[in-house]
Amino acid sequence: MSGSSDTEVYVKQGFGKDLELKAPFGLLLIDFVNGFADEAWFGGGNIRDAIACSVDLLAAARERGWPVAHTRIVFADDASDANVFSDKIPSMLHLTEAAEISQIVPDLAPRPGELVVRKQLPSGFAGTSLQGWLTRHGVRTLMIAGCTTSGCVRASVLDAVGAGFVPIVVRDCVGDRAIGPHEANLFDMEKKYAQILDRDTVLAAATVPA
Amino acid sequence: MSGSSDTEVYVKQGFGKDLELKAPFGLLLIDFVNGFADEAWFGGGNIRDAIACSVDLLAAARERGWPVAHTRIVFADDASDANVFSDKIPSMLHLTEAAEISQIVPDLAPRPGELVVRKQLPSGFAGTSLQGWLTRHGVRTLMIAGCTTSGCVRASVLDAVGAGFVPIVVRDCVGDRAIGPHEANLFDMEKKYAQILDRDTVLAAATVPA
Amino acid sequence: MSGSSDTEVYVKQGFGKDLELKAPFGLLLIDFVNGFADEAWFGGGNIRDAIACSVDLLAAARERGWPVAHTRIVFADDASDANVFSDKIPSMLHLTEAAEISQIVPDLAPRPGELVVRKQLPSGFAGTSLQGWLTRHGVRTLMIAGCTTSGCVRASVLDAVGAGFVPIVVRDCVGDRAIGPHEANLFDMEKKYAQILDRDTVLAAATVPA
Amino acid sequence: MSGSSDTEVYVKQGFGKDLELKAPFGLLLIDFVNGFADEAWFGGGNIRDAIACSVDLLAAARERGWPVAHTRIVFADDASDANVFSDKIPSMLHLTEAAEISQIVPDLAPRPGELVVRKQLPSGFAGTSLQGWLTRHGVRTLMIAGCTTSGCVRASVLDAVGAGFVPIVVRDCVGDRAIGPHEANLFDMEKKYAQILDRDTVLAAATVPA
Numbered sequence: 001m002s003g004s005s006d007t008e009v010y011v012k013q014g015f016g017k018d019l020e021l022k023a024p025f026g027l028l029l030i031d032f033v034n035g036f037a038d039e040a041w042f043g044g045g046n047i048r049d050a051i052a053c054s055v056d057l058l059a060a061a062r063e064r065g066w067p068v069a070h071t072r073i074v075f076a077d078d079a080s081d082a083n084v085f086s087d088k089i090p091s092m093l094h095l096t097e098a099a100e101i102s103q104i105v106p107d108l109a110p111r112p113g114e115l116v117v118r119k120q121l122p123s124g125f126a127g128t129s130l131q132g133w134l135t136r137h138g139v140r141t142l143m144i145a146g147c148t149t150s151g152c153v154r155a156s157v158l159d160a161v162g163a164g165f166v167p168i169v170v171r172d173c174v175g176d177r178a179i180g181p182h183e184a185n186l187f188d189m190e191k192k193y194a195q196i197l198d199r200d201t202v203l204a205a206a207t208v209p210a
Numbered sequence: 211m212s213g214s215s216d217t218e219v220y221v222k223q224g225f226g227k228d229l230e231l232k233a234p235f236g237l238l239l240i241d242f243v244n245g246f247a248d249e250a251w252f253g254g255g256n257i258r259d260a261i262a263c264s265v266d267l268l269a270a271a272r273e274r275g276w277p278v279a280h281t282r283i284v285f286a287d288d289a290s291d292a293n294v295f296s297d298k299i300p301s302m303l304h305l306t307e308a309a310e311i312s313q314i315v316p317d318l319a320p321r322p323g324e325l326v327v328r329k330q331l332p333s334g335f336a337g338t339s340l341q342g343w344l345t346r347h348g349v350r351t352l353m354i355a356g357c358t359t360s361g362c363v364r365a366s367v368l369d370a371v372g373a374g375f376v377p378i379v380v381r382d383c384v385g386d387r388a389i390g391p392h393e394a395n396l397f398d399m400e401k402k403y404a405q406i407l408d409r410d411t412v413l414a415a416a417t418v419p420a
Numbered sequence: 421m422s423g424s425s426d427t428e429v430y431v432k433q434g435f436g437k438d439l440e441l442k443a444p445f446g447l448l449l450i451d452f453v454n455g456f457a458d459e460a461w462f463g464g465g466n467i468r469d470a471i472a473c474s475v476d477l478l479a480a481a482r483e484r485g486w487p488v489a490h491t492r493i494v495f496a497d498d499a500s501d502a503n504v505f506s507d508k509i510p511s512m513l514h515l516t517e518a519a520e521i522s523q524i525v526p527d528l529a530p531r532p533g534e535l536v537v538r539k540q541l542p543s544g545f546a547g548t549s550l551q552g553w554l555t556r557h558g559v560r561t562l563m564i565a566g567c568t569t570s571g572c573v574r575a576s577v578l579d580a581v582g583a584g585f586v587p588i589v590v591r592d593c594v595g596d597r598a599i600g601p602h603e604a605n606l607f608d609m610e611k612k613y614a615q616i617l618d619r620d621t622v623l624a625a626a627t628v629p630a
Numbered sequence: 631m632s633g634s635s636d637t638e639v640y641v642k643q644g645f646g647k648d649l650e651l652k653a654p655f656g657l658l659l660i661d662f663v664n665g666f667a668d669e670a671w672f673g674g675g676n677i678r679d680a681i682a683c684s685v686d687l688l689a690a691a692r693e694r695g696w697p698v699a700h701t702r703i704v705f706a707d708d709a710s711d712a713n714v715f716s717d718k719i720p721s722m723l724h725l726t727e728a729a730e731i732s733q734i735v736p737d738l739a740p741r742p743g744e745l746v747v748r749k750q751l752p753s754g755f756a757g758t759s760l761q762g763w764l765t766r767h768g769v770r771t772l773m774i775a776g777c778t779t780s781g782c783v784r785a786s787v788l789d790a791v792g793a794g795f796v797p798i799v800v801r802d803c804v805g806d807r808a809i810g811p812h813e814a815n816l817f818d819m820e821k822k823y824a825q826i827l828d829r830d831t832v833l834a835a836a837t838v839p840a
Binding site: 005006007009010013014015016017019039041042044045083084085087088089090091121122123126127150151155158159161162164165166167177178179180181184185187188191192193194 | 215216217219220223224225226227229249251252254255293294295297298299300301331332333336337360361365368369371372374375376377387388389390391394395397398401402403404
Binding site for chain 3: 635636647672675719781789792794797810811814
């Protein structure tokens with residue numbers, strides 16, 4: 001997305017240093033719901049690939065005892081909680097509690113004890129109990145998978161930074177409906193907010209139990 | 211940045227609806243400090259153009275009585291408040307209270323009664339009193355200028371959405387050190403979070419006093 | 421609750437100035453659910469009186485077109501979102517989505533378009549979309565009724581202050597399971613955070629439509 | 631403060647369970663500034679006793695390597711950040727950056743690397759970087775000293791609960807300008823939000839290094 005001159009200025013100004021992974025770890029799966037796996041609603045691009053890649057990530061997280069949180073976009077049945085986000089994308093208001101498109105995809109279904117966050121904003125932290133829950137469960141480094149890279153993933157990464165967590169974007173486990181924004185946002189996040197690592201690199205590095 | 215097929219999926223899925231400007235209005239100027247006007251530090255690209263464009267925007271806001279807030283990145287002299295943002299970009303820690311590079315550019319110097327927000331994170335809202343101040347002063351629609359488009363502007367827009375304000379990104383008054391990320395983030399914001407309008411369009415539309 | 425010498429120091433130090441009511445107005449009803457109307461669960465004291473008093477307050481708010489928000493404490497069925505608040509009061513975890521004790525009392529049942537906030541913390545603002553919703557709907561002064569005075573009412577008042585709203589505690593529409601804490605907290609709020617006014621005074625003063 | 635019948639209802643309804651101390655620990659010292667040690671400004675009651683008690687608490691925290699954060703109330707020189715809190719208590723606006731009354735008392739002066747939080751609201755968390763800083767430094771249980779018990783201590787405890795920390799109020803290290811509100815707020819916090827422990831009990835229990 002960004003040309004070589006774009007990259008040069010970031011290098012010259014000292015952006016994009018590596019982050020250190022600090023145990024304990026946790027996993028956040030963002031908006032992997034049926035409606036984002038379906039191009040007729042909010043899907044497309046490489047989102048299905050990201051879901052497929054996340055199956056083993058979730059299995060490993062559970063095996064290692066990491067706290068796991070899932071997010072869903074859920075608006076009220078009467079749309080009383082409509083906001084600027086739904087003003088920009090009115091079809092979001094179809095993501096109601098009981099709607100099939102707002103259910104987490106079967107391959108990544110939550111288990112008891114995992115947090116399921118309902119949200120009406122891009123970030124999994126905005127207007128939710130996610131930050132407090134992660135801190136209660138001792139998380140310091142947060143592995144982030146989900147969709148879309150240019151939307152709810154990036155917004156959650158930003159708030160994870162503010163909340164004092166080390167955010168790791170699991171590159172092959174995040175997806176977007178369009179590849180241009182996917183890559184542009186990986187670029188921004190790598191330069192300023194997060195470490196971007198492949199799933200297998202994450203799982204090899206983060207072996208300490210939570 | 212995004213190819214035509216990228217744009218198509220957004221159109222098909224109903225993204226990017228227009229937002230309605232609701233009075234009262236307010237103005238937020240993000241990180242227009244010396245260090246972001248200087249390519250040797252964090253500047254470059256079209257940031258100086260954005261500063262020049264913002265002079266008349268600020269004058270008009272003052273004339274119309276809009277509440278005006280400015281942000282600066284300010285870290286503690288002992289770097290005790292270092293965070294993931296400064297881990298990624300260690301030179302940010304030079305932006306201390308008294309440093310010349312952390313002072314607002316002379317052309318946009320704050321006046322008494324305007325809020326000057328010190329922050330250590332991209333968003334002007336994160337860990338600051340900005341939201342409460344805007345609400346106290348009655349703001350509903352927030353005009354946003356500043357830098358960088360791909361960093362602190364976008365992060366502030368996201369939080370403005372969460373805080374219930376209508377965010378208007380003043381296109382010619384926002385800038386970035388590199389044009390690729392500038393355009394990619396205007397694209398994302400237009401599709402999902404904000405209205406993007408030229409300065410003169412904003413000033414023509416928002417004539418109601420605060 | 422506080423003796424005369426307690427009061428004197430507050431007067432001498434200049435606490436407890438009056439707040440100005442600024443339109444537009446909104447109404448927040450906190451935790452008026454069956455379980456807080458029932459002394460076998462979380463009720464007692466003057467909570468039933470506060471509910472009775474709130475019926476006409478709610479009717480007036482609707483007639484005047486004020487935005488109305490209700491809160492309920494709702495924990496997940498699997499208690500995955502347990503927190504320090506529920507650690508201190510484990511029976512709170514019985515307040516699940518479908519539980520009869522977590523439903524809003526019939527006399528104050530929400531209408532379509534009114535916000536119903538699920539929360540797991542004392543404040544109606546903590547981890548919820550309440551702040552953004554109130555701002556979107558233009559509220560500047562927030563009338564607050566509910567229970568308990570020493571718990572969720574006070575916590576919500578504190579966050580209303582932080583969010584830039586003028587908080588008005590409607591004295592006869594707030595209640596607590598025990599009168600000592602009820603009065604002690606009215607005292608604290610009056611000195612430091614809010615205006616305390618009787619319902620009829622509020623309704624006489626706040627005649628401007630939202 | 632609360633009569634025996636007040637206490638009975640809390641017992642019957644299952645309030646006030648003990649909290650478990652979880653390492654790592656941190657220390658928060660709230661508003662121990664000259665103006666709160668001086669009855670001519672905001673002091674009185676048992677605040678000086680709380681300061682004296684906190685000297686050894688701070689020394690022990692440093693010896694054990696706990697992260698330490700201090701808060702100060704600091705309003706802008708031009709009062710541009712006035713809010714409802716300062717509307718209720720206008721003399722708060724004298725607590726500016728350079729004012730002698732807003733400086734931390736010499737016996738508890740911060741050391742390099744300790745966080746010094748400027749705030750304009752009761753809670754040390756509201757509009758500040760405190761939550762993110764504590765999480766970055768790994769804190770799970772937060773020892774809280776400071777003043778006043780009925781004001782900034784309680785507000786900080788509430789937000790600590792929301793942020794997922796276990797809040798421990800160090801009973802002899804918190805103080806208030808008046809004893810009635812001091813005791814009433816210890817009662818509320820013990821029943822609903824925090825563990826209340828004497829300093830020596832805290833130091834005996836929390837021996838694990840951070």
